[in-house]
Amino acid sequence: SQQIRAGVYVPRDQLAPGDLVFFDSGHHVGMYLGKGAFVQAPHTGDVVKVSNLDSGYYSAVYFAGIRVAR
Secondary structure (H helix, E strand, C coil): CCHHHCEEEECHHHCCCCCEEEEHHHCEEEEEEECCEEEECCCCCCCCEEEECCCHHHHHHEEEEEEECC
16 A cells, blocks of 8 residues: 555556556556556466556556656
């Protein structure tokens, strides 16, 4: 919950590489890579994966994009 408050809201169509993307009411976070791709660790014990914001599941549970000051 601290991560989502650490920056400013970014509309989905204005995400830039390095922005944090949150899903499922903020319970899951990834880092945006660009062109709809983001990196995430899906669950404990799984490997880090590159996924797409436009896939059915992630598109449906997308919550917010946050840009953290650098």
